[in-house]
Amino acid sequence: MLAKLLPGIEEKLLYRLLSENYQAQAKWYALAILSMFFVAGTTAASAWIMKDIVQSLSPDEPAYKVYGVAMAVAAIFAVKGIAGYLQAVFLSIAGNRIIASQQIKMFDRLIQQGVSYFGSKSSSDTLVSLTQASQAARAVLDTVLLSFVRDLFTLIGLGFVMFTQQPVLSAVSIVTIPVALFGIKNLLKKVRDIVTREMVSLSAIIKVATETSMGIRVIKAFALEDHMAARMNQAVTRVEKMSNSIARLQAATMPMMDVLSGLAIAAILAMSATTIFGGRVVTSQGQLLSFLTALIMAYDPARRLASMRIGIETGLVGVKMMYDLLDHPITMLESENAKPLPEGPRQVAFRNVSFNYEGGNGETVLKSLDLEFAAGKSTALVGPSGSGKSTILNLTMRLYDPTDGQVEIDGMDIRDVTFASLRENMAFVGQDTFLFAGSVKHNIGLGRADATDDEIIAAAKAANAHDFISKLPEGYESDVGENGGNLSGGQRQRLSIARAILRDAPILLLDEATSALDAESEAEIQKALHDLSQGRTTILIAHRLSSVMRADQIIVVKDGEILEQGTPAELLKNENFFKRSYDLQYDM
Structure with a gap:
């Protein structure tokens, strides 16, 4: 499914990450997904009930109906709040366990390597892999889960509300989706390249810091403070520029979605006064308000889904570093038939x-x-x-x-x-x-x-x-x-x-x-x-x-x-x- 919905992503790498970690943390992710269903359902319900709110405020409606609607609103938002809290807690438990387990796996792999491995690898690169890569793995997993469960089902629920209340206006709003996907596609290659360069720059920062700590006497003896400061400034500035570039690309989805959403809402408002085949498109104010609420509430999950690929591409750079370390052949292996040294003089x-x-x-x-x-x-x-x-x-x-x-x-x-x-x-x-x-x-x-x-x-x-x-x-x-x-x-x-x-x-x-x-x-x-x-x-x-x-x-x-x-x-x-x-x- 991911390969079809996310073409161009390194599917094997992503599939391996998902299969290894979702299975290991199945209990916590199952609880998180259950909470997400409640979040998605209550989000759709909060849009649906807008019609009842408008109708209950009519002077002809009895008071008990108003009280009933008020209690329903309170219940919807209470359930949504509790479900959102549980979702965050369960995701954090699973995510922190993933970070810890991956770091333990990487260090275990590292400590098994022979001395020749450490001679060929920079210690700063190793440190980046141990720290940043495991964080990236969690970020990718959270992005996939949140987007494909919470955001997707929230959109499905809100879409159901929209089409139930105003099918014609809903069809008009869907026109914006292909335009958004086309815009996102053009950002992906730039993101991958920038994140790779950012990781290299992070490694440079660690390298300078390590050299300063280990060689402080030489630095002081030869008055190299300015030289080391210049190297650190250069490395930090590179990371800052890369981070700003990534932020700009990730944020580029927001104005694009804002413009498209604004145009869709404007078109819908204009059509609300339109007559088709002798009948008005909008049949009641309650239905229109419920539809507009669902449409506006769909903005955030739609934006997150649209930018999901950027988030995954960003994280996969770190995930690749993690698996490069985990998959590196052991340079010094113990024989399968190895035996302890027998007693002897030790010549x-x-x-x-x-x-x-x-x-x-x-x-x-x-x-x-x-x-x-x-x-x-x-x-x-x-x-x-x-x-x-x-x-x-x-x-x-x-x-x-x-x-x-x-x-x-x-x-x-x-x-x-x-x-x-x-x-x-x-x-x-x-x-x-x-x-x-x-x-x-x-x-x-x-x-x-x-x-x-x-x-x-x-x-x-x-x-x-x-x-x-x-x-x-x-x-x-x-x-x-x-x-x-x-x-x-x-x-x-x-x-x-x-x-x-x-x-x-x-x-x-x-x-x-x-x-x-x-x-x-x-x-x-x-x-x-x-x-x-x-x-x-x-x-x-x-x-x-x-x-x-x-x-x-x-x-x-x-x-x-x-x-x-x-x-x-x-x-x-x-x-x-x-x-x-x-x-x-x-x-x-």
Whole structure:
């Protein structure tokens, strides 16, 4: 039905939205539709009763008829008011449930995506999809329901009153309908294009706001306030212009309908004094008043129906964004036959592994690597920036899958391991420390869900963090701020290390874990990490070679290939990359 009444709209998209959400909220929409029937019926009844009002006011009518008409009027408007209230409440319950459920679905889909997805998508676009798109879905559903139930049945009821009271004048008034539909059709393409550009501009606003929040220190240090303000002004101005354009197009239906309605009423009034086939078109004042009331009351639902397509086209832009996110293929899938890691020593091995990032410059990051990270031993990855060290850790955590070859733990391809089991066996500390909103205790406790307060404090002490935590205004309950903004870089790093210590996983991955610490703190943390790594399979990356001298094995990586490997003592015996780097650092 919608495809026939609304040609040109993306019917599949609309049908999917309706079928998924109307069915899910069937109870509330059924109650809303029932209320709409009462609204439509009482609206038509309020026009119909105008004839009785005029007749009851005749001097010849007895008083009890006047009282009866008065009670009927009161009853009609009371029922209409209650039905309108219930309609609004039921629609709001269903609409808010739709927004919440769609946002949950989108976030669930988002969190299932692999890291590569987030590298290819702008965070501002994602935020727009999570917020604006779900609102657009509700708006489309409400528009369809209100137009095809309340407004359509109201018009049918009022049309019945009009044709019953004055069939000739009703036929004349229908002439305006094709003219209105033709005018609306020409507005649709412009609306769709403008709304698409508006969404892009909204994304730009979020992007500037996010960059300002995350990079405020750089903005202040380089006096970029005016630059950022200009970018925000530009983005906001674009949205303002788009919004004004949409408002003008949506409002364009109003003067068009006003003119057409005015012409129709004027023509009807003129015809009311006309005689056809020897008889007057209008037979009584009561009938004429009832007809005119119905005609005037039909204006609003007719206008809403006429502009319905514009509202739907506007909302479908956001709906498409929502389904683009929901339908995007999962970039990192768990195998259908995935199994937990069996008990084992937790040796990590790379078997002929090659890798290049999707969407990169096409250059291979790792080239046919064969590596073994001995179980219960620590292995340090050393090499120039961009050599592939962090990529090795990413593949070990299965944030990405190898382009060729396989990564194994105890001989088992990690692509055949459940995500939960893989994550449970690993703890990670990166150079880009990330803290979540909440308290210090909350952030450390994320390392293990069942950790006690004493275990959290013990982990903090092992990470040399307990002293500074104790000096915070609320101790372990102190709020860390957005991404740890209330703490220094070194303090954030210590909490990250405490979180890894609490994890107590058999595989420990460290990517420049002490990069944000001063020399004294680094020495203390290095001792804590050394103690933590005992008996664990540890893979660490460090540019400061003092951090790797306690490692059982050092692997030098350059341009995605193994340049050299051995114990620290073995590598220092020969003139090689590691020895030259060591001498450069210690001669400074």
